[in-house]
Amino acid sequence: MSNFIIQVNGAANTGSASYTAYRFTKASLEQGHQISLVFFYQDGVLNTSSFNSPASDEFDLTKAWIELNHQYQIKLVNCVSASLRRGVISKMEADECQAKHWNMQSPFEMGGLGELVTGIERADRLVSF
Amino acid sequence: MILHHIQTSPAQDNALATCLRYIDKQDTVLLSGNAVNALLLNTWQHELAQRRIFILEEDVKARGLTERLSQFNFINYEQFVQETLHHDKVISW
Amino acid sequence: MKKLTIIFRRAPHGTPHGREALDLALLSASFEQEVSLIFVDEGVLNLVKMQHPELVGAKDFIATFGALPLYDVDTVLACKTSLLEYGLDKAELTMKLTQVSPAEITQHLADADEVLVF
Structure with missing residues (x-):
């Protein structure tokens, strides 16, 4: 069995790359492979916003990632600088800038590009979308 | 041996053209998303004629193109995963 | 340590791709990876001198390319064919790089452990 790292660069709901990644x-x-990390970079961070509110008859990609985490305990990590730039913030960043709202929480986590790089170093295969 | 993954239509993005400029003879091209539409056009059919190509089955079916593209190799997600391991690496353009 | 190749295939400023590619390049180098950069297609426009991205509300990340040698990123390649297409084959560019043919890029891609395209 192999160990994959997945990089998601495409936004949820406005492009197909993120769905393909999922x-x-x-x-x-x-198939029994390991996913050591799903790393959201560039517009990919928009997958993790809990403000994504597709209509009830539409596929909810954010919810689908969460369910995958619940089932397989995969790590779902956002690049923090790419996130902040695109208005995706967790409670910690909201507190820091005295914002009343935030839209990213567990099981998604904020992380740095260092996690992507060390993840690539350890994985058998990087697949980007 | 590299698996080159193209996700965008060549009518919108240069990914396929750029990939084909740098691809090696024994490499494979996988088309997903709107990239599958490339194979409807003579230009790209011709460009890809000598290459090993896969197209993601669900993307073809979703677009109603199953019969039009029936001469090409469809793969499902399970095979997609396997192909990433059969190749040395994956480049997503 | 892995050999990571980062490809710049898009023009700067219209989208954040180039900037976020450079962020990743510098970070990877600081994590002791063997990083190489390749400029292809419209991505060669990142190499044009005297850009003023702040005029269009964009960050001047072009200046940051100058930091590559400090991070020991020594392999910077640009596609000869692309430079020629964009009229940059004889121009003075923002950084020291090696002009290579498409075939040499093909070989470089084969030698890399992972390739990330922006």
Whole structure:
């Protein structure tokens, strides 16, 4: 069995790359492979906003990532600088800038590009979307 | 041997053209998302004629293109995962 | 340590791709990875001198390319064909780099452990 690191660069709901990333991740896990990290970079951080509110008859990608975490305990990490730039913040950043609202919480985590790089170093394969 | 993954239509983005400029003979091209539409056009059919190519089945079906693209190799997600391991690396353009 | 190749294929300022590619390049180098950069296609426009991104509300990350040698990123390649297409083959560029043919880029991609395209 192999160890994958998945990099998601495309936004949820406004492009197809993030959905493909989700399906690839799910298929890998179902085949018994390990996903050491799903790293959201560039517009990919928009996958993690809890303010994403698709209509009830539409596929909810943010919820799908959360369910994948619940089922397989995969790590879902955002690049913090890419996130802040795009209005995705956790309670910690909200507190720091005295904002009343935040839109990113567990199981998503904020992290740095260092996590992506060390993840790539340890993984058998990087697959970006 | 590299698996080159293209996710965007060549009508919108240069990913496919750029990939084909640097691809090696034994490499493979995987088309997903709107990139599958490339194969409807003679230009890209011709450009890709000598290459090993895969297209992601669900993206073809979703777009109603199954019959039009039936001469190409469809793969599902399970095979997609396997192909990333059969190749030395994946480059997503 | 892995050999990471970062490809710049898009023009600067219209999207944040180039800037976020450079962030990753510098970070990877500071994490002791063997990093190389390749400029291809419209990405060669990152190499044009005298840019003023602040005029269009963009950050001047172009200046940050100057930090690459400090991070020991010594392999910077640009596609000859792309430079020629954009009329930059003889121009003075922002940084020291090696002009290579598409075939040499193909070989470089084969030698890398992972390739990230921006």
